[in-house]
Amino acid sequence: MSDPMNSTPLPRQVADAYVDALVELDPIAGTYLGVPESHSRLPDFSPAGQEVLAELSRTTLRRLAEAEERPGADSEAERRCARLLRERLTAELAVHDAQEGLRAVSNLHSPVHAVRGIFTVMPSETLADWTTVAQRLRAVPDALDGYRESLEAGLAKGLHAGPRQVSTVLGQLDEWVGDGEDGDGRGWFSAFAAEGPDALHEVLASAADEATGAVRELRDWLREVYEPGVAGSPDTVGRERYARWARYWNGADLDLDEAYAYGWSEFHRLLGEMRTEAEKILPGAATPWEALRHLDTEGEAVEGVEEVREWLQGL
Structure with a gap:
């Protein structure tokens, strides 16, 4: 059987071959994609394992560049696939090349x-x-x-x-x-x-x-x-x-400066709205959180499954 990674396919075929190779190296991704053969295994998180994944990305990018030169590669579906694949692989390689995988300590990911x-x-x-x-x-x-x-x-x-x-x-x-x-x-x-x-x-x-x-x-x-x-x-x-x-x-x-400026402007806008609503609930409240604490003890309560359903539907 010929290896699809050694032929000259179109971009979507390159993407398919990449996914097939990826789930072999990353069984966690395989499980999320519903590949039964992946369910019993776990990835190699060592530096060597990370480098093997990176080399798959580099090889795929080279094959993608070749595929984009083929007749039919300029269709909308092929171009979209190529753009998405290139964006993901280059982003992942940027993280890998900066050796971020050697300090991956996080409480979420x-x-x-x-x-x-x-x-x-x-x-x-x-x-x-x-x-x-x-x-x-x-x-x-x-x-x-x-x-x-x-x-x-x-x-x-x-x-x-x-x-x-x-x-x-x-x-x-x-x-x-x-x-x-x-x-x-x-x-x-x-x-x-x-x-x-x-x-x-x-x-x-x-x-x-x-x-x-x-x-x-x-x-x-x-x-x-x-x-x-x-x-x-x-x-x-x-x-x-x-x-x-x-x-x-x-x-x-x-644009990080623009993103942060927008984020802070939204923070202050929403905080202003929260203060306005808090004043309606507890006049003189120093902060919205004081009003929230007041609601925890003095606010209206809805008890019972049917009562909660009716209240939510009315809301």
Whole structure:
């Protein structure tokens, strides 16, 4: 069988081949795209794994340039596809080339969050589904080892996250492994696995313990090595990094000064409206939040399912 990445296709065929290759390297993306073969695996988050993904993007961009020269590539659908593919790949490569993957510590979007989150969206209806869940749980240690390898490389190069990001993530990981203030010592993965079928109880419990142990090891390393290594560093990312990520998330090169000016003008406009409404609710209220606290204790309440439905429909 010929390899579609080694032919000279049109842009949409280049995009299709890229997606096929991507899900092989990034099983999390594969699960989101509904590819069953992806559900048991996790990505390689190590520097080497990141470079393999980047090389796929570079190869795809070269093939895209060739495809745009072919007859038929100037149709509206082909041009739109090419424009979107190029924009996404160049944005991703800009992030990779700046070695952002070596300091990916965030309380919202990081490899460890992606690893945990994917379990909530993968199939979990049948015995076969839960068997696959167990396989993916056992893949967690290798995935987090690769992530730690990247953070170690970043720390050695002086490319790291800020102290506040690290301390926030540490708090999250405490909760995930069951060591938080209200934790029971079992952790999120064990609670998730407990929802599986009785026939796989021992298998799932063992796999969940492996995953929890891997998160705990990562947490301990972050606390004992990474956090002291970034102590005293600024939490800010700087204009250049901010612009790079703004491009990545928005798909456009924003005028940051204009965007911030607009954001602050909207903030002050909305704050003015909030103060006006707060004065109607609690005359003399110092802030809108004082009026909100007043509503929590003195405001009207609607009790009962049917009553809430009628109130919402009337509203």
